[in-house]
Amino acid sequence: MIKVYGMPSCPDCAEVEERIKASGKENDFTLVDIGKHVVYLKAFLQLRDRDEAFREAREQGYVGIPCFVREDGSVTLSHEDVGL
Template structure:
Protein backbone atom coordinates (compact mmCIF):
# COMPACT_ATOMS: atom_id res chain seq x y z
CA UNK A 1 0.00 0.00 0.00
CA UNK A 2 1.22 3.49 -0.82
CA UNK A 3 0.78 6.10 1.89
CA UNK A 4 -0.03 9.58 0.67
CA UNK A 5 0.70 12.42 3.07
CA UNK A 6 -1.17 15.63 2.41
CA UNK A 7 -3.85 18.08 3.49
CA UNK A 8 -7.29 18.64 1.98
CA UNK A 9 -6.62 22.40 1.91
CA UNK A 10 -3.76 21.82 -0.57
CA UNK A 11 -5.16 21.86 -4.15
CA UNK A 12 -2.71 19.21 -5.40
CA UNK A 13 -3.45 16.99 -2.39
CA UNK A 14 -7.20 17.41 -2.88
CA UNK A 15 -6.88 16.22 -6.48
CA UNK A 16 -4.81 13.20 -5.47
CA UNK A 17 -7.16 12.33 -2.60
CA UNK A 18 -10.12 12.27 -5.00
CA UNK A 19 -8.17 10.16 -7.49
CA UNK A 20 -7.23 7.50 -4.92
CA UNK A 21 -10.57 7.38 -3.11
CA UNK A 22 -11.76 3.77 -3.04
CA UNK A 23 -8.41 2.43 -4.27
CA UNK A 24 -7.16 -0.09 -1.71
CA UNK A 25 -3.58 0.35 -2.98
CA UNK A 26 -3.46 3.83 -1.42
CA UNK A 27 -4.06 5.36 1.99
CA UNK A 28 -4.38 9.13 2.51
CA UNK A 29 -3.01 10.63 5.71
CA UNK A 30 -4.29 14.14 6.48
CA UNK A 31 -1.27 15.62 8.25
CA UNK A 32 -3.35 18.55 9.49
CA UNK A 33 -5.91 16.42 11.30
CA UNK A 34 -3.73 15.49 14.28
CA UNK A 35 -0.34 16.53 15.61
CA UNK A 36 0.76 12.87 15.64
CA UNK A 37 0.21 12.62 11.89
CA UNK A 38 2.09 15.88 11.34
CA UNK A 39 5.01 14.56 13.41
CA UNK A 40 5.01 11.32 11.41
CA UNK A 41 5.27 13.31 8.17
CA UNK A 42 7.92 15.69 9.53
CA UNK A 43 10.13 12.77 10.65
CA UNK A 44 9.99 11.49 7.07
CA UNK A 45 10.52 14.94 5.54
CA UNK A 46 13.42 15.89 7.79
CA UNK A 47 15.46 12.78 6.95
CA UNK A 48 14.63 11.92 3.35
CA UNK A 49 16.57 13.51 0.46
CA UNK A 50 13.46 13.32 -1.76
CA UNK A 51 12.38 16.54 -0.03
CA UNK A 52 15.62 18.48 -0.55
CA UNK A 53 14.43 20.38 -3.61
CA UNK A 54 11.03 21.15 -2.06
CA UNK A 55 12.64 22.48 1.13
CA UNK A 56 15.18 24.48 -0.88
CA UNK A 57 12.31 26.21 -2.69
CA UNK A 58 10.21 26.77 0.45
CA UNK A 59 7.62 24.08 -0.26
CA UNK A 60 6.15 21.67 2.26
CA UNK A 61 6.57 18.63 0.05
CA UNK A 62 2.98 17.46 -0.21
CA UNK A 63 1.46 15.44 -1.62
CA UNK A 64 4.13 12.94 -0.68
CA UNK A 65 4.01 9.28 -1.67
CA UNK A 66 5.62 6.70 0.62
CA UNK A 67 5.94 3.34 -1.09
CA UNK A 68 5.90 -0.01 0.73
CA UNK A 69 9.66 -0.38 0.22
CA UNK A 70 10.23 2.88 2.12
CA UNK A 71 11.11 4.97 -0.92
CA UNK A 72 9.56 8.41 -1.28
CA UNK A 73 8.50 10.45 -4.26
CA UNK A 74 6.70 13.74 -4.65
CA UNK A 75 5.47 12.78 -8.11
CA UNK A 76 2.01 11.26 -8.55
CA UNK A 77 3.13 9.89 -11.90
CA UNK A 78 5.83 7.83 -10.19
CA UNK A 79 3.11 5.86 -8.36
CA UNK A 80 0.87 5.40 -11.37
CA UNK A 81 -1.50 8.35 -10.93
Protein backbone atom coordinates in the same frame (compact mmCIF):
# COMPACT_ATOMS: atom_id res chain seq x y z
CA MET B 1 -0.13 -0.12 0.39
CA ILE B 2 1.11 3.36 -0.52
CA LYS B 3 0.81 5.99 2.19
CA VAL B 4 -0.12 9.47 0.92
CA TYR B 5 0.66 12.39 3.22
CA GLY B 6 -1.34 15.53 2.51
CA MET B 7 -4.11 17.88 3.63
CA PRO B 8 -7.60 18.44 2.24
CA SER B 9 -6.96 22.20 1.99
CA CYS B 10 -4.04 21.59 -0.43
CA PRO B 11 -5.25 21.77 -4.07
CA ASP B 12 -2.60 19.29 -5.23
CA CYS B 13 -3.58 16.85 -2.48
CA ALA B 14 -7.26 17.15 -3.40
CA GLU B 15 -6.37 16.38 -7.02
CA VAL B 16 -4.41 13.30 -5.97
CA GLU B 17 -7.35 12.10 -3.90
CA GLU B 18 -9.57 12.45 -6.97
CA ARG B 19 -7.02 10.56 -9.09
CA ILE B 20 -7.01 7.74 -6.54
CA LYS B 21 -10.81 7.52 -6.63
CA ALA B 22 -10.88 7.63 -10.44
CA SER B 23 -8.21 4.92 -10.70
CA GLY B 24 -10.33 2.40 -8.81
CA LYS B 25 -7.29 1.61 -6.67
CA GLU B 26 -8.53 3.07 -3.37
CA ASN B 27 -7.42 -0.10 -1.56
CA ASP B 28 -3.82 0.48 -2.72
CA PHE B 29 -3.53 3.85 -0.95
CA THR B 30 -3.87 5.17 2.57
CA LEU B 31 -4.52 8.91 2.86
CA VAL B 32 -2.93 10.57 5.89
CA ASP B 33 -4.21 14.07 6.71
CA ILE B 34 -1.20 15.70 8.41
CA GLY B 35 -3.43 18.44 9.80
CA LYS B 36 -5.76 16.05 11.58
CA HIS B 37 -3.44 15.05 14.41
CA VAL B 38 0.02 16.04 15.56
CA VAL B 39 1.16 12.40 15.36
CA TYR B 40 0.61 12.46 11.58
CA LEU B 41 2.35 15.82 11.25
CA LYS B 42 5.36 14.58 13.23
CA ALA B 43 5.65 11.46 11.06
CA PHE B 44 5.55 13.60 7.92
CA LEU B 45 8.09 16.09 9.26
CA GLN B 46 10.51 13.27 10.07
CA LEU B 47 10.32 12.21 6.43
CA ARG B 48 10.56 15.76 5.10
CA ASP B 49 13.54 16.66 7.25
CA ARG B 50 15.57 13.56 6.38
CA ASP B 51 14.60 12.10 3.01
CA GLU B 52 16.48 13.17 -0.12
CA ALA B 53 13.20 13.18 -2.09
CA PHE B 54 12.35 16.45 -0.29
CA ARG B 55 15.64 18.24 -1.00
CA GLU B 56 14.18 20.53 -3.68
CA ALA B 57 11.01 21.18 -1.65
CA ARG B 58 13.12 22.17 1.37
CA GLU B 59 15.39 24.39 -0.74
CA GLN B 60 12.40 26.11 -2.37
CA GLY B 61 10.46 26.46 0.88
CA TYR B 62 7.64 24.13 -0.18
CA VAL B 63 5.80 21.90 2.25
CA GLY B 64 6.32 18.82 0.09
CA ILE B 65 2.78 17.47 -0.06
CA PRO B 66 1.35 15.37 -1.39
CA CYS B 67 4.06 12.83 -0.86
CA PHE B 68 3.93 9.11 -1.38
CA VAL B 69 5.63 6.45 0.72
CA ARG B 70 5.78 3.13 -1.06
CA GLU B 71 5.61 -0.22 0.71
CA ASP B 72 9.41 -0.53 0.53
CA GLY B 73 9.74 2.81 2.37
CA SER B 74 10.93 4.80 -0.63
CA VAL B 75 9.48 8.29 -0.97
CA THR B 76 8.42 10.26 -4.04
CA LEU B 77 6.60 13.52 -4.58
CA SER B 78 5.40 12.46 -8.03
CA HIS B 79 1.96 10.94 -8.47
CA GLU B 80 3.16 9.46 -11.77
CA ASP B 81 5.73 7.38 -9.87
CA VAL B 82 2.90 5.58 -8.06
CA GLY B 83 0.72 5.05 -11.11
CA LEU B 84 -1.67 7.98 -10.82
